[in-house]
Amino acid sequence: MKIDVEKSLLWSAAGAFVFFAVGAVSTTIVPPMVDKSLWSSEQPVHEYTEQEMRGMEIYRREGCVYCHTQQIRHLDSDQRRYGWRLVKAPPSESWEYVNDRYHFIGTKRTGPDLGRVGGKYSSEWHYAHFKDPRNMGEKFPDRKGIYEKASIMPSFAYLSDEDIRDLTAYLQTLGRNKNWRVDENGKPLNDYEK
Ligand code: HEC
Numbered sequence: 001m002k003i004d005v006e007k008s009l010l011w012s013a014a015g016a017f018v019f020f021a022v023g024a025v026s027t028t029i030v031p032p033m034v035d036k037s038l039w040s041s042e043q044p045v046h047e048y049t050e051q052e053m054r055g056m057e058i059y060r061r062e063g064c065v066y067c068h069t070q071q072i073r074h075l076d077s078d079q080r081r082y083g084w085r086l087v088k089a090p091p092s093e094s095w096e097y098v099n100d101r102y103h104f105i106g107t108k109r110t111g112p113d114l115g116r117v118g119g120k121y122s123s124e125w126h127y128a129h130f131k132d133p134r135n136m137g138e139k140f141p142d143r144k145g146i147y148e149k150a151s152i153m154p155s156f157a158y159l160s161d162e163d164i165r166d167l168t169a170y171l172q173t174l175g176r177n178k179n180w181r182v183d184e185n186g187k188p189l190n191d192y193e194k
Contacts, residue, residue, distance in 0.1 A: 041095035045177050048099065048170075055170025058163050060102050062156065069106035070115040070174065082116050084181050085189060089116045096177045111153060116175030126168040130156040 006012070032038050048056065059065070071092045072078050079088040092115050097103060121129075129136050129151060137150030159167070181189040 038094045039098060041098050043095065043177070045095065045099050046173055048173065051166050052170045052173055053101075055166040055168065056100075056102060058159070058167045059104065059170060062159075062167075064114075065104045065106045066108060067110035067153075068104075068112070068114045069109050070104045070113065071106070072113060072115045072175070078113065082113050084116075084120060087181055087183075087189065089175070090178055090180050092116075092175070093178075096175070114171065114174055116180070118172045118174040118176040119181065123165075123168045123172065126171060127161075127164055129153070130159060130164050130167070132157065 072082050072089045074091045076088075079091065082089040097105075125136075133151035133153040133155055135150065138148055140148055156164070179188060183189055
């Protein structure tokens with residue numbers, strides 16, 4: 001029996017489904033079955049405290065993920081840009097996310113990646129930045145009180161102090177499952193928060 005495949009809606013639909021299913025199964029179901037490190041970790045991974053969980057909820061609610069990603073890619077530019085005092089940020093690895101209940105890996109970088117922002121700034125810096133990002137710049141004496149190169153992020157001044165504290169506690173955990181800020185002698189360089 002000769003089947004005219006292009007003209008048969010049923011065969012086209014079945015073919016499309018098979019192709020889709022092969023793609024879906026081989027990219028979503030097979031990888032975690034063959035590579036356990038995608039969903040578990042042999043190293044200790046930070047357990048979020050209640051306060052940090054509240055912060056994570058605020059991060060979700062306020063839509064930070066629409067402007068910020070949380071993934072350092074395998075690109076030299078990413079590693080340099082999100083590094084710290086000339087130490088390059090290591091690319092994000094899947095085991096670092098195993099305790100996350102929301103995943104904010106994201107796709108849109110209107111603002112910088114936050115994958116390794118924990119420990120980059122003090123909590124006071126974050127407080128001031130959320131309250132008035134335009135205040136976080138350099139002041140030039142000849143431009144009477146005007147801040148230049150100030151942060152262009154929207155202000156979150158409407159958040160309560162409590163919310164900002166929770167949000168900051170969460171931010172301070174980001175990217176610290178790996179202790180990567182060490183100098184050449186292995187001495188930790190994290191001087192902001194634990
Ligand atoms: C409309 C887009 C937008 C939203 C929404 C947004 N941000 Fe930002 N954010 C930015 C931009 C742009 C910058 C970079 C500012 C600059 O340096 O000029 C930034 C910078 C930052 C920085 C400093 C990062 C660094 O490495 O210097 C942090 C931390 C941050 N944002 C956290 C947050 C959090 C938390 C939220 C949610 C409460 C949030 N942002 C929501 C756009 C956004």
